[in-house]
Amino acid sequence: MPEPTPDRRRALAVAAVDAAVHASGAWLDLSVRQAVADAVLDAIDNPPGSTREQLPADLLALLPPRSYLSTACETARLLEGAAIAHPDRATELRAWRDRMHQRCRLSHKFTGRPCACPCHTTTEENPR
Template identity: 50%
Template sequence: MTTDLRNRIARAMAKAAGSKAFREPGTEWNHLRSVWLGHADAALAAIQDQFVPPPPGSTEEQMPDDILALIDPPPYLSTACETAQLLEQAVAEHPERQAGLGEWARRMHARCRTNNKYTGRLCDCGHHGETADA
């Protein structure tokens, strides 16, 4: 959950209820603001599971095998690994920034979901050991 989302929900709830908590300046409104933020926390907790994507490697959203047998999905490169490759190219263009760019590239590869959530195809970037063609 982001703080921005929490604040936006609290402000929207307060506005809908006609509260001045976020419209008026001054510390005298802090208690009421914290009440609305608490309401936003409760609302977010109630719907949290609807916003959590399946974990990497999950087959929850994968198409059934009989459907997959009918298609030939292209090689899969995750968005994280695609970004990592762009960072690795930037290292060649900006060698003075190698340390920072290299660290970001490692972070991106670590964030790879490894397999396509719809087809199950493994990421083809080569940083994960086994690839789709292995």
């Protein structure tokens, strides 16, 4: 059986919505029934996680990779910014900043990519 045309497909969806609404004893305006049918068709055509909008792998390979910054180190950077903006609370904010840097996983949980935060540079003072 050939695929129905877009107009025929929409008509079938609206008819299905009409039947479900009628069976429940409810009433909905035609424009609402059409909107429900369109939403259902859109959900079928573009399910969550659909790869339809993703770039092809060959194009992705041409893009430079982004560096990874852990959530802990990103939060630490925000805390440092807050310490600069609020000098009266700088001591407390910087203590939290240091705690966040210590909590960094050092690498991404799923990809293993290392955190790019400069706090992880290996020196004699900082063996991380």
